[in-house]
Structure formats: structure tokens, C-alpha cells
Amino acid sequence: MSRIEVVSLVKEWNGTRAVDNLSFVVPEGTFTVLLGPSGCGKSTTLRMIAGLEDVTAGRVLIGGKDVTRADPAKRQVSMVFQSYALFPHLSVAENILFGLKVRKIAAAERDKRLKRVAGVVGLEDFLDRKPAQLSGGQRQRVALARAIVAEYPVCLMDEPLSNLDAKLRGEMRSEIRDLQRKLGMTMVYVTHDQTEAMSMADQVVLMKDGVCEQIGTPDDLYNRPSTAFVARFLGMPPMNVIRLACGAQGCRVAGLESDGSVTVEAGDGWLLGVRPEDIALDPSCGIPGQAIAVDYLGADSVVRIALGEQQIIARVAGHCQLGSGQPIRVSWTPAVQHLFDDQGRRVA
């Protein structure tokens, strides 16, 4: 009974729309990530689900019940804040139990839950400490413990890992994911980090300027991006989106002569998407270009290539020895092509 439905949600601030007609459904017990660049309205959406932000228009349903105007406390959701929002003067145990005390849950029950939750997040030895005496990762765990001790079916997280270092972030990612599965929580998770979205989500809602660009599994978003924005947003390095010039003789890379022709049926000004890992470098056949720079990453190299005025990125195995300015030819099979019209909408 914890399915979340967001229906045509709108948030306006002084006439500007931070969230514009957003709709999605989070099925019970699943993990949905709200993904997008800074200022795209993802945090605002989360805060509207929590009830911390007033809704301008639209509805929020939790477990089939309309909670659009309900008090945050009545929604039975827990939340982890980016800053963790720990009470600095209270010990770890008091922080975790804050909500249970507010709701006057009996002391015996509180102790039982505290013990269980502290075990789950590995804080047994730190219960008497103040937040200031903990490391960033431990504080993160306290925030997590406070969210799960409530035993609410819905958990909201607002960029919970952004203050941790890369290694810890990787560990916490899988821990949060495991926890969500084990406890069967319905989770909505806000991040701007595509790695978090790809590795944790059952469903990703990718937003831009308050509008939903695409909803789907990480697989959908990566392999069938519905707009050029989604294509450019996901992947490291992101997908190459090449502008085409099409005429009676067929299509070619805009700015190149006939030797830049590609096998695709498209209109003039359409966009062709190719993932960097799908591009083959060959000195003899393909579209002519010039190597600009090579970033060697160990297992592979990322090569920046100029095709006329446009730049693309290719990812090749091993240590690529191309020098700057060296001519090179690039090619790919038609099967890996993504085609977007001049508005950036997916065609094929």
C-alpha cells in the first residue's frame, strides 16, 4: 500500500515553473531515481512528495490516498537529506529515536528498534557519540538509520551521497540498494549522478528544466534514449550527437563533403547519435577526421576527433597512440545509430 503516484504536478515560484506538468508512478517496493542536471526541479519534486513544499497544481497520491495537501507528518514517509539534518546536540541514539519519541512509542519498543537498526547500518559502537564526533560516512548512516527506524513504507532521499568521497559513495550505493530490497521500501531517490541512477534504479525519471524527458529502466534510457538530451546526458563519455546535412544525394555529416556520407534516411538538420564505444577507428576507410587529443584511462582510451567543425568522442581499447592533428577515419555499423529529428526527438 505504498505506491506513489504523481499526477500532472506543477510548482511555480513567482511565475516561473520549477516543475511543469510532471507525472510518474512508483510501483510499491521499487526504487525510482529522479535524475537531471542542477536546477531541473528534481529536489522540488521530492519535497512536494514529502509535503515540505506546497503544490501549485496537480496531485500526489501515496498508497492510493490523495496527500497533495496533507501535512508531512501524516504521509508516513521518511526522508534522508543531503546535509543529513542530524541534530547536533543529540547523541546518535537520540537522533535515531527522535521521531519515535515524538510519536510516543513505548520505550521497550524503541530500544528494540534501535538495536535492530543500529545493527543493520553498523552503528552499534557509536550510539553515544555526537554527530560532530563521527566521520562523513558514519553521519550518513545515522541519517539512514533515522529513516528506516520509522518503519514507514516510503523513503525519500535527496542526494544522500553527494557529500561522501568516491570510494565510500560506491559502497553506500550498494548498501542502500540492498537495504531497500531487504526492507521492501518504496524509494524515491534524487541525484544528478548518472552512475547512481544506472546502478541503483528500477526506474529512472530523467528531468530537464522541470519537464520529464524520459521515464524508463536504466536499460531503456541508455539503449533507447527518447531525446537527444537523454542521449547526451547518459554514458561516460556521453553519446555523440552529430548534426546531419541531407539533400538529394542522401545524408552526410554537416560541414563535410561527400566523403562524410552516412547510410541513414533523415531530414536536413536531423541528429545522429552514436555511442563512443561503437565507433571504430581505421586509417583507411570511413569518414575522414583529425585526432585532437587522447585521454588514456588504463583499460581504454578516449579519443577526441574533429569531423569538420563538429567533434566526436571515440572509446577504443588499450592505449591509443594517435598524436594530435593526425588524420584518422571513423566508422560504425548502421545498427548502432540513433536518429533524432531537428527538435531532438527520437525517430529511430
Added chain:
Amino acid sequence: MRIGGPVAIRNQVYGWLLLTPAAFLLVAFTHYPAVATLAQSFFTQGTALHPSKFIEFENYRFMFDDPVFWKVFRNNAIYSSITVPTSIAFAILMAIWVNEKLPLRGLVRMAYFTPTILPMIAVANIWLFFYTPEIGLLDQILGRFGFQSPNWLGNTDTVLGCVIVLAIWKDAGFFMIFYLAALQSLPVELEEAARLEGASRWYYFRRVTFPLLMPTTLFVMINSLINSFKLIDHLFILTKGGPDNASSLLLYYIYEVAFSFLDQAYASTLTVVLLALLALLAVGQFTILDKRIHYR
């Protein structure tokens, strides 16, 4: 560089030369008077006929038998124990109020702060107009409703209360500024987290806001306590300590003894006692409260 070498000596001299002007002023106007006051309290007041002589604790013994001292001491105790907590309570209330989003917030904040800008003498004159019999504001209002009002400042039962109200009015706005600054440094997420847990505003204030404001409270408490002993300007305008010393405070009594009765020795004795009292209170506040305060 060897210790005691010529360079070291020159550095020492240079350092002392830099410090001398400030040290001279400090000694002349702070340390010497303090020590002299202490010394004077062990002597009689010298006159042309009777030069001052050492009398050990005779001045202190006299003080213990002085009914006016005890009256003034009691007044000051009542005055402090009411003005300090009340002005703190008002300061917190006002700070929370003007920290919210409300129309004309800037104006309200300024209004609360205005009494702080006014000199105490001006404040006393304003309140004199409130308290004056017949033509005063209080009498006019009460008279409208057919009440007979007392002579606020002329009555031994009401005069101390009148002075206390004025002091609170003057202090609360000043302390509000400190609380407002402290409130604004509290992260909003804390309140949001508490809201999600279902904490009422009062519960949140009691369990989170107030404890986190404690460092400010300690600071304000000590300041307002010191104020309640050292700020007596209003007594000159309003009551001159009267009637029958009913509104006299320790420092005002010291002033009277020193400059009206011209008994410097006894005034010194009272000053020493006042300072000892203040030091004791400050130490007490620090040692008792400091352990319970969470500093970020």
C-alpha cells in the same frame, strides 16, 4: 641567535616600547583605580581634621549593619531576577516571530530594536510621560475606563515594578538581535526533518531550537545580569532611588554615598562587594551552564 645576545635585548626593548603606551593607560585608568578602591575600603574617609586611618574591616562591619544597604541589595536582587529571565523570554519570542516570513518584517525588526538605540536617559523620559499621575499615558487610559490609578512612581509598592518594566522594554530588543542571528544560523533541514517526524512546533522548540540557542542564552544572560547592576541612568530621571529607597539599586546607592554623602571609603567598600558579587554570579553561570551547553 644566542639567548641574551644583543639582538635579543634590542627585540625586548622594542617590544616593551610598543607595549608601554597601552600598558600605561590600562594601569592608570583600570588597574590602579581597582586596587585603590580595594585599599580605600579598609580606611576611614579622610578630612582636613581627621586624616584617613586604617580600620581593617570596620567599613564592612558598618555595611552589614546598614539597613539601606540591605534594602538596596534586596531591590537589586528582585530587579535582576525579574529583568534577566523576562527580557530573555521576550527576546526569544520576538526573534522567533521576526524570523518568520511576515509582511513588513524589516519594519517590525527595526521597531523591536529601536529601544536599544535610544539613550537610557531618553528612554526614562519617555516612560516618565507614561507614569506621570493625571497627565501620564497610563492614567489617561485607565481614567477612560473609570479606574483610579495609583501614583506609579510615588508609591513604594509600585515604583520598583515600574523600573523593571522599563528595563525589560529597553533590553529585550537588544538581545533579540543575538537570538535572531543564532536562529538564522540553524539549518532549515533540521526543522523539516522534525516536521516529517510529526514534531509539533513547541516540541521542536523545546528539544531542538532552545538547546541549540543555549550558547547565545549564556552570553545574553551574563550581559543582562551585568546590565541590571550597571545601568542606573533611568533612576536619575524617574525616581532618584525613592521613595524611601524603594527603587534604589546597588550602583545608585554607591553613587549617592560617594557623591552626595561624600563618603568615598564606604562607597569603595560597596563597590568591592558589588564586584565580588558579579564575579561570583558570572563564575557560577559559566561553571553550571557550560557543561550543559552544546557548542557547534
